[in-house]
Amino acid sequence: MSAEPALTAEPGAVAPGPPPTPDRFRKAMAEFATGVTVVTGMEGGEPVGFACQSFTSVSLEPPLVLFCADHRGRSWPRIQAAGRFCVNVLGEDQRDLCSRFGSSKGRKYEDLDWEVSPWGTPSLPEVLLRVHAGIENVHRAGDHDVVIGRVLAIETPLAETGRQDGENRERPMIFFRSRFGIEEPDGPIAPYPWSRGDRWG
Numbered sequence: 001m002s003a004e005p006a007l008t009a010e011p012g013a014v015a016p017g018p019p020p021t022p023d024r025f026r027k028a029m030a031e032f033a034t035g036v037t038v039v040t041g042m043e044g045g046e047p048v049g050f051a052c053q054s055f056t057s058v059s060l061e062p063p064l065v066l067f068c069a070d071h072r073g074r075s076w077p078r079i080q081a082a083g084r085f086c087v088n089v090l091g092e093d094q095r096d097l098c099s100r101f102g103s104s105k106g107r108k109y110e111d112l113d114w115e116v117s118p119w120g121t122p123s124l125p126e127v128l129l130r131v132h133a134g135i136e137n138v139h140r141a142g143d144h145d146v147v148i149g150r151v152l153a154i155e156t157p158l159a160e161t162g163r164q165d166g167e168n169r170e171r172p173m174i175f176f177r178s179r180f181g182i183e184e185p186d187g188p189i190a191p192y193p194w195s196r197g198d199r200w201g
Contacts, residue, residue, distance in 0.1 A: 030176070030177045030178050031176075031177065033174055033175065033176040033182060034053040034054075034174070034175050034176075035053065035055070035089060035090075035172050035173065035174065035175070036051065036052075036053055036089075036090045036098055036172075036173040036174075036175050036180075037051070037052050037053070037055045037067070037087050037088060037089050037090060038050070038051055038052065038087075038088045038090065038097060038098070038101045038124060038127075039052045039055075039067055039069070039075075039076075039079065039085055039086070039087055039088075040079075040085065040086045040088060040121055040122040040123075040124065041075075041078065041079030041082045041084060041085045041086070041121060041122070042082055042084075042116065042120055042121060042122060043078040043079065043081050043082040044078075046078075047108075047109050047114070047116075047122040048074075048075040048078045048079060048108075049075055049079075049101050049108060049109075049122060050069070050073060050075040050076065050101055050102075051098055051101045051102035052067050052068070052069065052087075053175050054067055054068035054069075054144075055067040055087055055089075058148060062150060062151075063150070063151035064136065064148055064149065064150055064151065065087065065131055065133055065148075065149050065151060066146065066147065066148055066149070067087060067147050067149070068141070068144045068145065068146055068147070069144060069145050069147060070143060070144055070145075071140070071143065071144060071145045072143065073104075074104070076145065080135060080138065080145075080147075082120075083134060083135050084119060084120055084121055084132070084133065084134050084135070084152075085121060085132075085133055085135070085147075085149060086117060086119070086121035086122060086123060086130055086131065086132050086133075087129075087130070087131040087133070087149075088123070088124040088127040088129075088130055089127055089128045089129040089130075089131075089172065090127055090128065090172070090173040091126070091127065091128050091158075091170045091171060091172060091173060092170075092171045092172060092173045092174070092180075092181065093170075094126070094127070094173060095173070095180060097124060097127075098173065098180075100112070109122070112124075112125075113125045117130070117132055117155075118153075119132040119152050119153060123155070125157075126157060126158060127157060127158075128156070128157075128158060128170055128172060129154065129155070129156055130154065130155040130156075130157065131149075131151060131154050132151070132152045132153045132154070132155075133149030133150055133151045133152055134149060134150050134152060135147060135148075135149055136148045136149055136150045158170050
């Protein structure tokens with residue numbers, strides 16, 4: 001049985017170089033626009049949470065979601081210990097919430113109108129969507145953990161209160177090229193660096 005032929009570069013092709021540096025990789029990935037969420041949990045009777053842009057659905061049957069968290073942060077290990085979390089999807093006018101939970105310093109829940117959900121997770125006010133879930137699996141991937149959650153319930157607070165009718169439909173917060181929004185060339189720049197500790201999931 002003959003061996004499988006070795007892969008060779010096309011004539012004139014540039015030889016592959018070293019992998020990108022962390023700074024180069026961060027800048028390149030800024031070309032991918034994402035939504036913005038806050039992942040919250042309750043541990044030891046205390047609410048915790050962090051801003052996170054790495055969130056997506058995984059499966060419909062069973063309903064599963066995924067987010068990524070820096071395992072060196074302070075909030076994620078406490079949420080992992082609690083076993084349940086809520087992903088709060090932010091609207092474009094909720095930069096205050098993003099600033100609160102996107103920083104490792106200062107207030108997060110102080111003077112904030114939040115509630116404990118029936119699933120034991122902190123619910124943030126007037127977000128576009130809340131996804132309550134239990135931790136199904138955690139996979140270590142470099143300096144982050146890939147977290148798979150089994151969805152327990154979903155809430156669409158604004159839709160349920162009738163605020164998303166017609167032209168009044170709320171718009172999502174978008175993070176693109178280290179700025180919030182895609183229609184504001186001089187929009188607010190996110191604090192740098194977002195990817196350390198609790199600042200950015």
